[in-house]
Amino acid sequence: MVGKDRIFQIVLHIVFLFLVLCCLIPFFLLIISSFTDETALIRQGYSFFPQKWSLEAYRFTLIDSGAILRGYSISFVVMIIGTVVNLLLTTLYAYPLSRRDLPGRGFFSFYLFFTMLFNGGLIPTYMMWVQTFHIKNTIFALIVPNLLMTAFYVIMMRTYLSTNIPDAVIEAARIDGAGEVRILAQIVLPMSTPILATLALLVGLGYWNDWVNGLYYINNEKLYSTQVLLNRMLMDIQFLMSNASQLAGAGSTGVTTLPTMSIKMAMAVMGVLPILIIYPFFQKYFVRGIVIGAVKE
Numbered sequence: 001m002v003g004k005d006r007i008f009q010i011v012l013h014i015v016f017l018f019l020v021l022c023c024l025i026p027f028f029l030l031i032i033s034s035f036t037d038e039t040a041l042i043r044q045g046y047s048f049f050p051q052k053w054s055l056e057a058y059r060f061t062l063i064d065s066g067a068i069l070r071g072y073s074i075s076f077v078v079m080i081i082g083t084v085v086n087l088l089l090t091t092l093y094a095y096p097l098s099r100r101d102l103p104g105r106g107f108f109s110f111y112l113f114f115t116m117l118f119n120g121g122l123i124p125t126y127m128m129w130v131q132t133f134h135i136k137n138t139i140f141a142l143i144v145p146n147l148l149m150t151a152f153y154v155i156m157m158r159t160y161l162s163t164n165i166p167d168a169v170i171e172a173a174r175i176d177g178a179g180e181v182r183i184l185a186q187i188v189l190p191m192s193t194p195i196l197a198t199l200a201l202l203v204g205l206g207y208w209n210d211w212v213n214g215l216y217y218i219n220n221e222k223l224y225s226t227q228v229l230l231n232r233m234l235m236d237i238q239f240l241m242s243n244a245s246q247l248a249g250a251g252s253t254g255v256t257t258l259p260t261m262s263i264k265m266a267m268a269v270m271g272v273l274p275i276l277i278i279y280p281f282f283q284k285y286f287v288r289g290i291v292i293g294a295v296k297e
Helices: 002-034 038-043 058-059 065-098 103-116 122-132 151-164 169-176 180-188 190-208 212-217 227-240 244-249 252-255 260-281 283-293
Strands: none
Touching: 038 244, 038 260, 058 151, 058 260, 065 103, 065 180, 065 190, 065 227, 065 260, 103 151, 103 212, 122 212, 151 190, 169 180, 180 190, 190 227, 190 260, 212 227
8 A cells, every 4th residue: 555655646746747848848948038039939940959059139139228127116115005095995805795694695696697797898998997996097097907807806805704714713812802894904914824915916916927908008208118118118129020121122121020929929038037936926826815815616
């Protein structure tokens, strides 16, 4: 029996090692490709041992370093504010739903599920945010639409609270004279660190990777986040390359030398690097929170 368990553990480690390599190898190839010369990429393809190294992609991407730094700062501000507000709203919605004595609990749960199935569509949503709330070309356009509160995260939070916060603890606090606000702040939240850290990571990733809100609602270059700025740069490169023959005829010879393939790799590295730095601080809570909070009753 012990021998079978040992074999099972070895096989399991091999399988997970293979899965880890499947995740890490493409990322390392991405980084190496961003430092590879464009000509070597075209001739040799993507390789872990390129024939020629080059910083041309990063040099081109960082031509306007001020815009890049401004984009990073806006992305961090949006991510921090959006994550904090999202967690606040998610908790304030999920905690009452986790209490079985909440009046109208079924209605509020149905309303939450309904928003997961139906929405107003892109055009009505755009008109609402622009014409009614006037958020276009404001920082709120990067924070509020689609990301400020998500029904799926509320369900995760509600499930975690209902399965991991004993009713006896809350009843004891009520007997001692604690109100709902004090119970939430001093008892429930300190016991919910894993799910809060997990949701903070998921929400933060959503804000960091978001470029759709910037595409729809932002025209002011000073409000471009990192993803929006990189997306605009990529669109500009694609436009230049698609019109390279006309531009070359007009005397713009530098267009044909743009490192288009390596630039895409460099943009991906610049977009993911800050998240790689932040992730280790949340990783120890992530697995526990995502497993416990994702189980429905």
